[in-house]
Amino acid sequence: MSVLAPNPSVSFAPAVAGPRVVVLGNEKGGSGKSTTAMHLVVALLRLGYKVGVVDLDARQGTLSRYVENRTAFVQSTGLPLPLPELRRVARSESPSREVAESEERTRFDGALAELAGLDFLVIDTPGSDSHLSRLGHQAADVLITPLNDSFIDLDLLARIDPEGRRILGPSVYSQMVWEQRQQRARAGGRPVDWIVMRNRLSHLDARNKQKVGGLLDQLAKRIGFRLAPGFGERVIFRELFPKGLTLLDLREAGTDLTLSHLAARQEVFSLLSALGLEADPGED
Template sequence: MAHIIVVGNEKGGAGKSTVSMHVATALSRMGHRVGVLDLDLRQKSFARYMANRRATMERHGLDLPTPKYRDLPEIEKSALTPGENVYDRRLSQAVAGLEVDSDFIVIDCPGSHTRLSQVAHTLADTLVTPLNDSFVDFDLLAHIDGETGKILGPSVYSEMVWNARQLRAQAGLAPIDWVVVRNRLGAQAMINKEKMGHALDELAKRIGFRTAPGFNERVIFRELFPRGLTLLDLRDVGVLGQMNISNVAARQELRDLVKALKLPGVEVTF
């Protein structure tokens, strides 16, 4: 069966689609068969990223290693069993279709609570939660006392992950490997950065996740999206001149992230 990587949280702007695209493309470049799904049926940032990539390849005659994208299928209500949710069927059918010839399936979730996102979390072998290095985003995971810094309790998102873990356990499935990815880390060891680190370390022990370094804020990510490209494509599209120190550092960040995910059968070779 394919190893399912779900990229999710319940907040927009944390870099989910950027992480999804770079991880999926990195796996494709390393020779793995990768299928991808976008569960944000309204904004479809990940789907747009993939469409931009196809357009760039067609326009310039390129053949870049690319994951296989699939839209969720439409389901006739008459095909549903009594009490069955249409979104459950759409997701399960899409996953089943990709599993036939995929080693990994990357699922990008919306930045809000939806039925699709909830069900996707129960399918996750690896759950990646990108988080901006801010206590605004930390509130997604847990509530904290503003004066003492003491963690008061888990947030609704952490509770959803807990419920997903319980459902997997009841079904006899392996536990979710939950990885919280710290995006947009400051270049300097600022007080806020240190406080975030301590808070995450404490929370990780309480609710069971690992932390991994993500991407710093870089102009290159905003420039890549309209062309559907990733950091690993720059040499192939003839833009060696763009491999400045910042972009080389960003490539190393991607390498570190993929290593930190500890995906089965993956040896990082880029």
């Protein structure tokens, strides 16, 4: 039984023509991009949508391995868990920048063309500024940027004064996102819904959290994103990876839900609600 239902108050429906593209973008490691992506993929599959995964971070390949682990688990157990279509797009090894970018564009366009008949594409981008990352950002209908709740990670979005009170200017990542949004607009694309997903780090004190929250509220208005709740530091997210499972699969996989599981599931449901998907209140 699906644990999700569409939320009519938020528009997250597929486009009229072609799949809706959701991109996970962040140039800092350890932000939970792949975990977020996989939970979103499974949520959409459980709503009955046809979903494709495009991994532009082929060298690291975390999301690809997550999907492959899930496929292997389904094959070994026979459980009818929903599976997405997967495509990897590798960086070009050509020493010529012009040739490399042309090859990468061809590979990227080819992957999207192969998955054109699906409802959603979820794209994972590399954790660095690259041509493939920029192609992914430019394709986004929805851009999700997971961000750990700290001044170090806030530096991804903006330069902050030494006292942590004032925004001095946008970061290189924010500038890159702005440039790709402009490119998309010039090509006639729809506006990008940029969502910054605010993860919670338990070791941060309340005063720092309040400062980070205030600065994020300012930045949201200045550079054009909206905030969504993220995940806390929970072991369960790391434990699910080897089997390719998500918190939405636990009952079918025969796992008895603990209080920690339920708390983590609620974090996932809160994020999905911000994206226009709702948990079935009768499920828990």
